[in-house]
Amino acid sequence: MISMIAAVARNGAIGFENKLLYWLPNDLKRFKALTTGHTIVMGRRTFESLPKGALPNRRNVVLTRNTSFAAENTEVFPSLEAALASCLPDEEVFVIGGASVYAEALPVADRLCLTLVEDTPARADAFFPWLNPAEWRVEHEEHHGTDDRHAFPYTFIDYVRAR
Ligand SMILES: NC(=O)c1ccc[n+]([C@@H]2O[C@H](COP(=O)([O-])OP(=O)(O)OC[C@H]3O[C@@H](n4cnc5c(N)ncnc54)[C@H](OP(=O)(O)O)[C@@H]3O)[C@@H](O)[C@H]2O)c1
Structure with missing residues (x-):
């Protein structure tokens, strides 16, 4: 199972100057709950x-x-293909970004775990790839309003491939 997990603004933005756009504690909590115990695949800039x-x-x-890149507690691969080939058949893989890796992994992803943030940021330079609505079906959707720790309303939405 290959999932992609991302927090995405209304205009598809996911980052600016190699930083996330939003700080949403419940999103971080969900990210941790979904990915802990599994494999996360990321681009060097996101790392x-x-x-x-x-x-x-x-x-x-x-x-x-x-x-020559090396970093503690990581495994380094020269391509997405090589990274995925290193995974066992029952390994749960989460592609966690950034823009370039999401774009490359989308065709092989089985599931998208998105947090749609109801905001359009003033500045962004990294974007989630366009999704063809015919290819994806909503499996789960959960809306949350603002509160003192969440400046924007957001929706957790899981897509699976439409059969
Ligand atoms: N909102 C979210 O959920 C979310 C999640 C993650 C990241 N982000 C944001 O996304 C932005 C970063 O995205 P990005 O596209 O600039 O960078 P990125 O995808 O994180 O990293 C790009 C780098 O990864 C390596 N890479 C990518 N594809 C590769 C491949 N197929 N084979 C080998 N190496 C590959 C290359 O590293 P080398 O140059 O070293 O060769 C490339 O320069 C940041 O703003 C970050 O905050 C947002």
């Missing part, structure tokens, strides 16, 4: 944006074409 390096209790896979 470098993690404040404390590799995320604990997960197999951290980093993609880079730089053959």
Whole structure:
């Protein structure tokens, strides 16, 4: 099972200057609950944006074409294909970004775990790929309003491939 997990603004934006656009504690909680114990696959830039390096209790896979790249508690692969080939058949894989890796992984993804944030940011330079509505079916949807820790309303929405 290959899932992609992302927090996406109304205009598809996911980042600016190699940083996330939003700080939504419930989104981080969901990210942790879904990915812990499993494999996360990310681009080198997303890895470098993690404040404390590799995320604990997960197999951290980093993609880079730089053959001298190394980082603690990570496995490094030169292509998405090689990274996926290293996974066992029953391994749960979460592609966690960024834009370039989402775009490449979309055709092989089975599920999309998105947090749709009801905002359009003033500035963004990284975007989630366009989704063909004919290819995806909503499996689960959960709306949340604002509160003192969440400045924007957001919806957790899981898509699976339409058969
Ligand atoms: N909203 C969200 O949920 C979310 C999640 C994750 C990231 N983001 C945001 O997304 C932005 C980063 O996205 P990005 O597209 O700039 O960077 P990225 O996808 O994180 O990393 C790009 C780098 O990964 C490596 N790479 C990508 N595809 C590869 C492949 N097929 N084979 C080998 N190496 C590959 C290359 O590294 P080398 O240059 O070292 O070769 C490439 O420069 C940031 O703003 C981040 O905050 C948002």
